[in-house]
Every structure is written in structure tokens, then in C-alpha cells.
Amino acid sequence: MKRTAIFGLALGLGLVTACGSGGDDEADGGGDDGGRADVTLVTHDSFLVSDEVLARFEEETGHHVEVLRSGDAGVVVNQAVLSRGNPQGDVLFGVDNTLLSRALDEDVFVPYEAAGLDAIPADLRLDAENRVTPVDTGDICVNYDRAWFAEEGLTPPETFADLADPAYRDLLVVQNAATSSPGLGFLLATVSTFGDDGWQDYWQRLADNGVEVVDGWEQAYNERFSGSGQGGDRPLVVSYASSPPAGVVYGGEERPDEAPTGVSTGTCFRQMEFAGLLEGAANPEGGRALLDFLIGRDFQEDMPLQMFVSPVLPDAALPEEYTRYGVTVDDPVTMDPAVIAEGRDGWIDEWTSLVLG
Amino acid sequence: MTGRGTAVRLALLAAPVAFLAVFFLYPVATIVGEGLRDGGAWQLGRAGEVLRDGDTADVLWFTVWQAAASTVLTLAVGLPAAWAFARLRFPGRKVLHAAVTVPFVLPTVVTGAAFLAVVGRGGLLDDWWGVRLDNTVWAILLAHASLNFAVVVRIVGGLWSQLDPGQAEAARMLGATRRAAWLRVTLPALMPAVASAAVMVFLFTFTSFGVVQILGGPRNGTLEVEIYRQTAQLLDLPTAAVLTLLQFALVAVLLGAQALLTRRTETALSLVDPATNARRPRGAAEHAALAAVLTVIALLLVLPLAVLLERSLSVPGGGHGLANYRSLFSDDGGTFVAAPWQAVETSLRYAAIATLIAVVIGGLAATALARRGGGRTLRGFDALLMLPLGTSAVTVGFGFLVTLDEPPLDLRSSWTLVPLAQALVGVPFVVRVLLPVLRAVDDRLRQAAAVLGASPARVWREVDLPLVRRAVLVAAGFAFAVSLGEFGATVFIARADNPTLPVAVARLLSRPGALNYGQAMALSAVLMLVCTLTLLALERIRPAGRTP
Numbered sequence: 001m002k003r004t005a006i007f008g009l010a011l012g013l014g015l016v017t018a019c020g021s022g023g024d025d026e027a028d029g030g031g032d033d034g035g036r037a038d039v040t041l042v043t044h045d046s047f048l049v050s051d052e053v054l055a056r057f058e059e060e061t062g063h064h065v066e067v068l069r070s071g072d073a074g075v076v077v078n079q080a081v082l083s084r085g086n087p088q089g090d091v092l093f094g095v096d097n098t099l100l101s102r103a104l105d106e107d108v109f110v111p112y113e114a115a116g117l118d119a120i121p122a123d124l125r126l127d128a129e130n131r132v133t134p135v136d137t138g139d140i141c142v143n144y145d146r147a148w149f150a151e152e153g154l155t156p157p158e159t160f161a162d163l164a165d166p167a168y169r170d171l172l173v174v175q176n177a178a179t180s181s182p183g184l185g186f187l188l189a190t191v192s193t194f195g196d197d198g199w200q201d202y203w204q205r206l207a208d209n210g211v212e213v214v215d216g217w218e219q220a221y222n223e224r225f226s227g228s229g230q231g232g233d234r235p236l237v238v239s240y241a242s243s244p245p246a247g248v249v250y251g252g253e254e255r256p257d258e259a260p261t262g263v264s265t266g267t268c269f270r271q272m273e274f275a276g277l278l279e280g281a282a283n284p285e286g287g288r289a290l291l292d293f294l295i296g297r298d299f300q301e302d303m304p305l306q307m308f309v310s311p312v313l314p315d316a317a318l319p320e321e322y323t324r325y326g327v328t329v330d331d332p333v334t335m336d337p338a339v340i341a342e343g344r345d346g347w348i349d350e351w352t353s354l355v356l357g
Numbered sequence: 358m359t360g361r362g363t364a365v366r367l368a369l370l371a372a373p374v375a376f377l378a379v380f381f382l383y384p385v386a387t388i389v390g391e392g393l394r395d396g397g398a399w400q401l402g403r404a405g406e407v408l409r410d411g412d413t414a415d416v417l418w419f420t421v422w423q424a425a426a427s428t429v430l431t432l433a434v435g436l437p438a439a440w441a442f443a444r445l446r447f448p449g450r451k452v453l454h455a456a457v458t459v460p461f462v463l464p465t466v467v468t469g470a471a472f473l474a475v476v477g478r479g480g481l482l483d484d485w486w487g488v489r490l491d492n493t494v495w496a497i498l499l500a501h502a503s504l505n506f507a508v509v510v511r512i513v514g515g516l517w518s519q520l521d522p523g524q525a526e527a528a529r530m531l532g533a534t535r536r537a538a539w540l541r542v543t544l545p546a547l548m549p550a551v552a553s554a555a556v557m558v559f560l561f562t563f564t565s566f567g568v569v570q571i572l573g574g575p576r577n578g579t580l581e582v583e584i585y586r587q588t589a590q591l592l593d594l595p596t597a598a599v600l601t602l603l604q605f606a607l608v609a610v611l612l613g614a615q616a617l618l619t620r621r622t623e624t625a626l627s628l629v630d631p632a633t634n635a636r637r638p639r640g641a642a643e644h645a646a647l648a649a650v651l652t653v654i655a656l657l658l659v660l661p662l663a664v665l666l667e668r669s670l671s672v673p674g675g676g677h678g679l680a681n682y683r684s685l686f687s688d689d690g691g692t693f694v695a696a697p698w699q700a701v702e703t704s705l706r707y708a709a710i711a712t713l714i715a716v717v718i719g720g721l722a723a724t725a726l727a728r729r730g731g732g733r734t735l736r737g738f739d740a741l742l743m744l745p746l747g748t749s750a751v752t753v754g755f756g757f758l759v760t761l762d763e764p765p766l767d768l769r770s771s772w773t774l775v776p777l778a779q780a781l782v783g784v785p786f787v788v789r790v791l792l793p794v795l796r797a798v799d800d801r802l803r804q805a806a807a808v809l810g811a812s813p814a815r816v817w818r819e820v821d822l823p824l825v826r827r828a829v830l831v832a833a834g835f836a837f838a839v840s841l842g843e844f845g846a847t848v849f850i851a852r853a854d855n856p857t858l859p860v861a862v863a864r865l866l867s868r869p870g871a872l873n874y875g876q877a878m879a880l881s882a883v884l885m886l887v888c889t890l891t892l893l894a895l896e897r898i899r900p901a902g903r904t905p
Binding site (some may be wrong): 040045046068070071072074075078079081083086088089102176179213214216217218221222223224228229230233239246247248249250251252308345356 | 466582
């Protein structure tokens with residue numbers, strides 16, 4: 001009997017944990033019982049906002065925000081397509097220019113002209129119907145390890161052509177374009193730069209020059225890139241223009257004069273992220289307020305040190321650490337989302353057999 | 358009597374069938390159906406296209422053979438260890454028994470990195486002998502063996518420790534050699550557990566994702582990777598649906614073979630208290646065997662984990678210290694995940710709930726399946742219970758999204774979906790651990806109890822439960838470990854702001870900065886500790902009295 005009792009106790013304990021936690025979560029999620037409307041933001045795992053900034057929005061509008069994160073941008077957009085008409089939330093943030101066409105073609109969003117949209121440069125407002133609102137931009141660029149190049153007495157590469165130069169042999173690590181978004185961005189940049197018939201030849205030269213392909217950003221940057229300080233062996237990696245400031249901010253207490261890593265500004269691909277009001281949103285009014293907030297000054301000025309992306313609001317003040325350790329990319333490669341949607345699968349297939357095959 | 362037996366069985370099966378139907382079959386069938394019936398018409402031509410594609414055949418072949426090779430390797434290193442843990446007493450046995458489960462629980466992005474540090478560029482092998490295994494299939498196989506080591510040790514070792522050594526001794530007394538006694542008595546008795554373990558390892562490696570990606574490099578892709586790509590990236594549901602069905606077909610063939618094998622070998626066994634079974638090693642041969650087992654554990658499991666610990670202790674700018682651990686508790690310094698230690702609490706809570714669900718559902722199913730005279734339908738259900746292990750996390754995750762979206766089951770954004778998804782993976786473990794032991798319980802004991810007037814519930818409590826309690830704890834430990842480490846389905850479920858440990862680690866690793874990296878390593882070390890302590894605690898729950 002004693003044993004049964006012990007077993008029963010174990011089960012009971014589990015039940016208590018289960019019930020207890022259930023109660024907790026209801027208390028957390030039930031913050032809206034005072035009549036406040038809930039607005040839900042569906043987004044990817046990299047979304048971040050300061051607690052104070054979000055709290056200000058909630059205070060000003062009376063909308064309590066719930067943030068639902070799942071996987072990467074591709075997963076989020078695909079989930080939105082599959083749940084069209086009965087979405088998981090009111091606003092989706094995180095559609096980038098490589099996924100934009102799919103989201104628009106599948107009628108995931110309804111038009112809304114966010115307050116303050118006029119202030120945003122026209123070349124970022126890619127949908128004439130305003131089904132999506134541009135929120136931020138970022139650049140996928142080759143990063144270099146300053147210390148390594150200083151030690152070798154070598155000038156870091158600046159352009160795509162440099163990367164194929166034998167002087168930079170066996171130095172670059174990139175991501176699989178089929179599975180990683182920086183990997184895809186870098187491939188798109190080369191396609192745009194060298195043209196439909198020229199990029200294959202360029203990648204052949206990169207391969208001859210010892211480019212290494214690993215699966216994802218984590219392996220490339222954390223394990224292989226010497227500039228991340230984890231003992232990697234390659235001083236060149238495909239990453240983001242904002243990785244140097246992020247590396248300093250998340251590098252510890254120290255604030256060096258210069259970030260230990262630099263950016264090859266001639267190798268950049270412009271990524272843009274959009275948000276939109278989801279078709280069938282339960283709280284469209286709250287959703288519209290949330291869209292206004294995303295391009296409002298508060299959020300736009302908070303973003304650089306949270307998600308390490310650049311604001312779309314031209315006069316948003318940039319944090320000191322972001323500008324001091326970061327670079328401005330004057331002339332990034334861009335590509336029309338429709339062209340990306342059209343060509344992407346074919347380019348990836350061709351790239352896979354060319355570089356990995 | 359038979360009528361009543363069937364009624365009891367149906368009653369036992371009601372909950373498992375409902376659970377599986379609602380949280381697995383319905384979501385997966387719907388998402389596959391959506392793919393195959395694109396725009397209302399059946400896309401069967403598309404199915405043929407995908408199946409005839411040469412790439413599909415390559416992926417399929419690689420998936421199957423690496424899983425088979427991984428299974429063989431895992432059994433080869435795991436079976437001697439199962440013996441050692443079941444039969445021998447040695448210092449540190451209990452801690453080690455819990456610790457071998459750790460790689461199984463850690464996020465693959467972390468174990469993958471730890472393995473790379475051993476077998477990859479600039480790794481220990483590279484430093485010592487100039488050997489590099491990254492981007493080779495060897496790295497995949499070794500990592501799979503390390504990750505699934507615990508499956509063999511726990512499932513086979515669990516039964517082995519309860520096996521009456523008197524039977525093999527009797528055979529030897531009757532003149533059988535040591536070898537013959539092992540081959541004719543011990544091995545057949547263990548066969549059902551070995552088959553169970555083999556199936557679990559195969560299914561796990563068959564759907565391996567992170568390990569293949571990180572260690573195998575971008576050139577080696579499995580079916581799982583391809584299904585992920587088609588679903589999560591390309592949204593090519595027709596192709597994903599065909600590949601999912603292909604995955605199902607292969608798993609079905611495997612489970613059919615296992616059922617055949619098991620049916621021929623399963624018999625009632627004489628089970629004893631495991632505590633009476635283990636003793637100190639005797640003789641040179643046993644000492645040598647134990648030494649070999651410990652060496653394998655040191656190289657395959659302890660070494661990668663030690664690398665991880667070392668990294669969690671290394672401080673930006675050189676040296677070692679507890680800075681990374683301290684930063685887990687501080688909110689300054691730009692922590693990415695709000696207070697990472699909260700992830701520990703979230704993970705423990707989800708895992709506790711998932712374990713409870715898995716033990717109840719799996720326990721009911723195993724009890725029903727263990728009753729004599731099941732017939733084909735029942736064996737089919739047994740196979741069905743295994744299917745979630747052989748199914749892509751992304752298929753299940755997206756399936757949830759398109760099915761559990763309307764009241765009364767609008768669970769899409771509810772936290773309950775996470776433990777439910779985790780339990781889906783836990784149930785097969787509970788069934789596979791319990792079933793061999795339940796079937797080994799001598800039915801005559803039950804009959805005797807019934808003749809003496811015990812009700813079926815009392816028979817279960819007085820006969821079955823004392824004999825299977827240990828197995829229940831092993832099963833619960835497994836379900837807990839699986840839930841704690843579950844990443845795949847969890848990441849596809851849109852969650853409000855409470856990341857589990859593996860998700861928090863992945864988020865930290867997805868950003869630059871030594872602080873993020875250090876925190877990810879420290880958090881992984883915390884996950885290791887939580888796992889080891891919980892399993893140790895579970896194993897401490899022991900019968901109060903020794904004799905039933």
C-alpha cells in the first residue's frame with residue numbers, strides 16, 4: 001500500500017504543478033478583464049521591444065499587447081497564409097522583401113494607411129495599396145575580423161570582386177542559401193550584381209577561392225568566424241551590417257574605441273521588414289493603433305538597440321552605440337520582391353547543385 | 358469473460374485513442390490533405406512527380422541508411438552499458454545513469470556545437486591526431502549514438518535489471534556454457550526490449566534535423582530537413598504532403614517488422630527486484646568490460662558535455678569564472694531573453710504537465726495492449742502510437758495551426774499546446790518502456806489473484822503495479838527528458854512570452870556577442886543539471902518494502 005501511496009503522491013504532485021501553473025497563466029493572460037481590448041502581434045523569434053516603450057503604447061491607447069512568436073520569418077508568413085481569414089493575431093510583423101510577394105499574393109493583409117506613413121521614404125513603401133507598412137531596414141553584408149587583417153597586414157575586402165581575389169583565399173564562410181536567410185540574401189545580392197547569366201560564374205570563382213558553406217548563421221558566426229571570439233578560423237563571414245554594434249553591446253561591459261569587427265560595405269543586400277493588419281483580425285482597431293505605433297518615433301528609436309535594424313523614419317534619432325560601432329551602407333543591392341518571388345526557387349536549386357553538388 | 362475483457366480494453370483505450378485522434382491524426386491528416394487537394398482537386402500527378410524525382414530518392418536513401426547505421430552503432434555501444442548498469446555496482450553508477458540522458462535533452466544546436474568542438478576543425482581530435490570528422494557521415498553517426506545512448510541503456514537496462522539471473526544460472530548448472538546460456542536464455546528474454554529500443558533510436562535518427570544539419574554540413578539532407586524546407590520555407594504543401602506520406606509508409610514498414618519480431622519473442626518472464634540484482638564486478642573479464650563501457654561513456658558523452666561546461670565557464674577576454682551564470686540572473690547588460698532563469702521555471706512546468714499526460718495516456722495504452730489476445734487491430738494501434746516519433750515536427754506544428762483553430766478547440770495560441778505537443782513525443786516512450794515489462798508479468802499471477810476474489814482494479818494494483826513501478830518511473834523519466842528537450846514542435850507553436858529553455862538557448866545563439874554566447878552555454882549547463890537532478894530524484898522514488 002505504501003508504494004501505491006508514493007506513486008499516487010508523485011502523480012498528485014504533477015497534477016498540482018499542472019493546475020497551479022494553469023492558474024498562473026490565466027492570471028497573466030487575463031489582464032484584460034478590466035474591459036481593455038487585447039491586441040495580438042504575430043511575429044518571429046527575433047522580435048524585441050523595450051518594456052517601457054510597449055508599456056507607453058498600452059497606457060496611451062488602452063490596448064494590452066500580446067506578442068506571439070513562432071520560428072523565423074518564413075514560418076510566420078506561411079502560418080499566416082494557412083490561417084488566412086482566421087488569423088492568430090491582429091498584426092503581423094516580420095515579412096521581409098524576400099517573402100513579401102507570397103504574403104501579398106495570398107491576400108493575408110488588408111489595407112491600412114498608418115498615421116505618419118507620409119514621412120517614410122517612398123522607395124520603402126512597396127505596396128501601393130498599403131496592405132503592408134515598412135517598419136525597418138537592415139543590410140546583409142560580409143563582416144571581417146579587424147584584428148586578423150591587422151595582424152596579416154592585409155586590407156579587408158570591400159567588394160564582391162575582392163571576395164573572389166586569391167589574396168582572400170580560404171577566408172570566407174557563408175550560409176546555405178536554401179535554409180538560411182542571410183545565406184539567401186547574399187545569393188540574391190550576387191544574382192543582382194552579376195546578372196542572370198553571370199552569378200554562376202562568380203560563385204564558381206568563390207568556390208575556387210575556398211568559400212566554405214555551413215548550414216546556418218549560428219554555425220557561421222559563432223563557430224567559424226574568428227571575429228566572434230569563440231575560436232573560429234575564418235576572418236570573413238556573411239552577417240549583418242549591424243553585427244559589429246550588436247557584438248559590442250552584447251560583448252560585455254567594455255566599450256572599445258572601435259568594434260572588433262568591420263563591414264565590407266560593397267557586399268550588402270538590403271532587407272526590409274514590413275507589418276500589416278491581418279485579414280479577419282479580431283481587433284482591427286487595436287491592430288491599426290499598433291501599426292501606427294510601429295512606425296511611431298518611440299518604437300522606431302527603440303528598435304536599433306533591440307533588434308539591431310535601422311528605422312524607416314528618416315529623422316528618428318539613432319542611439320550612440322548604434323552609430324559609433326555601426327556603418328551606414330550607402331549603396332546596398334536591392335531587388336524587387338516580385339523578381340525575388342519569381343526567381344528564388346530556381347536560383348536556390350541552381351546554387352545548390354553548383355556550390356554544394 | 359471475453360466480452361468483459363473486450364469492454365475493459367475498450368475502456369482503457371478510450372483516452373489514448375481520443376488523445377491521438379485529436380492531437381495527432383486530425384491535425385496531420387488535415388495538413389496532408391490540404392497539400393494533396395490543392396485548390397479542391399486531388400494533386401495525384403504531383404505526387405508521382407515528387408516520387409519520381411531523383412533527388413527524392415537520394416534523400417530517402419540517405420535518411421534510411423544513416424538511421425539504420427546510427428541504430429546499429431547505438432546498440433553496439435549501448436547494450437554493454439545497459440548490462441553494466443543493470444548488473445554491476447560501481448562508484449558513481451546512479452549519477453552516471455542519470456547523466457547519460459543529458460545529451461538527449463540538450464538542444465541539438467548546443468550538442469551539435471559541442472560535438473564540433475571534439476570532432477570538428479580545431480577540435481580535440483584535430484589537435485591530437487589531425488582528424489576531422491565534420492561534414493562527414495561519421496560525425497552524424499557518432500552524435501546520434503551519443504544522443505540516443507540513454508534510450509538503449511534505459512529501455513534495455515530497465516528490463517535487464519529485473520530479469521531473474523537464476524534462469525541463466527540454472528541453464529549453466531544444467532551444463533550450458535556461459536555463451537549458450539546467454540544466447541538461449543538471457544538474450545531471448547531481452548529481445549522485446551532490444552527491439553523496442555532499436556525502434557525508438559531508428560525513429561529518432563530517422564527524423565533527425567539539427568544534428569544532420571550542423572554536423573553533416575549542407576550537403577547531407579534528410580527527409581525531415583526536406584519536409585521542413587518545403588513546409589516552413591517554400592510553402593510547397595503538395596510536395597511536403599507527399600514526403601510526409603512517404604515518411605509514414607517507411608515508419609509503418611518498420612513498425613510492422615518490429616511487431617513481427619516482438620510477437621515471436623515476447624513471453625512471460627520471472628521478474629525480480631532490481632536492487633537484488635546488481636553486484637560488484639567479479640573477475641578480470643567483468644572488470645575489463647566495465648572499464649570499456651566507462652571509456653565509451655567518457656569519450657562519447659562526457660567529453661562533449663565537458664567542452665560545453667568549459668565554454669559556459671569561460672569569460673569574455675580570457676580566463677574562467679561564473680560571469681555567464683551570474684548574468685543569467687541580472688537584467689542589465691542587454692539580456693536578450695528577459696530573465697533567462699524564468700525559462701527554467703517554464704520548462705519545468707511544461708515538462709511536468711507533459712510527463713503527467715504521457716504517463717497517463719501511455720500507461721492506459723500499454724495496459725490495454727499488454728492484455729492477452731489483442732489481434733491485429735490492437736497491434737495496429739500499437740504502431741499508431743509510435744507514429745508521432747516518425748513524423749516531422751513542422752507537419753505537426755502546422756497541422757495544429759490549421760485544425761485547432763475554432764472553439765471548443767481553439768488552442769493555437771494557448772500555452773497548453775506546448776505540453777500537449779511534448780506529450781505526443783513522450784507517449785511512445787512510456788508505451789515502449791512499459792509494454793515489455795507488462796507483457797513479462799506472468800498472467801497466472803493475475804489469474805490466481807482473480808480466483809482468490811480480487812477485482813480487476815485490485816489485481817492491477819496488487820500484481821501489476823508492484824512489478825512495473827520501476828518501469829513507470831523509467832518511463833516518466835524519459836517522458837520528462839523528452840519534454841524538457843523538445844524543440845521542434847515547440848518552435849512552430851506561436852507562444853506568448855514564455856520561452857522554454859531550448860527556445861531561449863536558440864534565441865541567445867541567434868545574435869552576435871560574447872555575452873549572448875556565454876549565456877546560451879550557461880543556460881545549457883543549467884538544462885543539463887536540471888535534467889540530471891530530476892532523473893536522479895525520480896530514481897530515488899523506490900519501493901518502501903523489498904518483498905511484495
